[in-house]
Amino acid sequence: MDQSDEQSLLERCRTGQDDDAFAALVERYKDLVCALVYRLSRDRNQADDLAQEVFLKMYRGLPYFRGDAKLSTWIYRIVFNVCSQERARRRMVEVPLDPGDGRPPIDPGAADASFGDLELRDRLDRAMASLPDNYRFLIAAHYLRGIQYDALAEALDMPIGTVKTHLYRAKRLLRERLTR
Amino acid sequence: MTCADALDAIEAIAAGDLALDGEIAAHVAGCRSCAAALDTATRIERALVALPAASAPPRFTQEVAAAVRRERWRSEERVDRAFNVTIAAGLGLVGAALVSLFYVGSLAQMVLAVADTLAKAAQGPPAWQPSGSLPILWMMAAAATMAVGVWWWLERSPRFDDESA
DSSP states (O other): OOHHHHHHHHHHHHHSOOHHHHHHHHHHHHHHHHHHHHHHHOOHHHHHHHHHHHHHHHHHHGGGOOSSSOHHHHHHHHHHHHHHHHHHHHTOOOOOOSGGGSOOOOOTTSOOTTTTSHHHHHHHHHHHHTSOHHHHHHHHHHTSTTOOHHHHHHHHTSOHHHHHHHHHHHHHHHHHHHHO | OOHHHHHHHHHHHHHTSSOOOHHHHHHHHHOHHHHHHHHHHHHHHHHHHHOOOOOOOTTHHHHHHHHHHHHHHHHHHHHHHHHHHHHHHHHHHHHHHHHHHHHHHHHHHHHHHHHHHHHHHHTOSSOOOHHHHHHHHHHHHHHHHHHHHHHHHHHHSOOTTOTTO
């Protein structure tokens, strides 16, 4: 589906209640939204509900979407808002990363050849969950299918330089929390 | 180049946004802790790149379409309900206005007569003059008698919903 097809679908959604056009848009973005929401919520069932909420908000907002930004950018913004609101509402689990979780901290000097294994990935997930919302979103989105700095900048309404700086800070926080 | 300067650049180097050369390269080569930090940052970078991307569950599109239909149905239902309430309120207002047009004169007359009677009663004996308010009092007495009669009849008659009747 190219850009003109997308524009045509958007027009069909805006001008009438064209369920087929909206379904085509959902089909196009569902994997991206679900992957992003899953990374942000870490709970499969909740992620499915939140992903559905993202598309419902998109459906409600389509009549007001002027098309100044790319549709994908607008969707990132909706994902960010939905997940932030949900996190604020439910006070999502912020797992402390102290050594009390029974797992030894990463020894930077040790030969840890299995950094990508499930346990360490789980620790990375936990560390990500403890980051502030905007840092979490940046990391989740940037490392998902290479979402570019400019799209993130537009979605979060900040300059590209700030996006890069925030990403570096977020990863530094991750590093510090994983080696603490 | 200090450790603080090097650590500020570690994540950019690990992400490939900044080349490891010059002063930073020299510092990292000679500083064990900065070298370890770069090593960890590089592993984190690789792990983040390797994070799996979840895909949408089966029938996700159909579920979203159903949710949209439900939402639209609820929205139409709200509009219908608001319309019905508005129509009912409008009809009620029109009815009340019509009734008022017919009865406002006599009601006002009754209210004024009662107020006049009370005012005269407050002035002391003679409490009231039968000539002015007598019809009103007769009407009130008749209404009260009728209300008592209806109450008595209802109490005496078997109830429609009384299973024992």
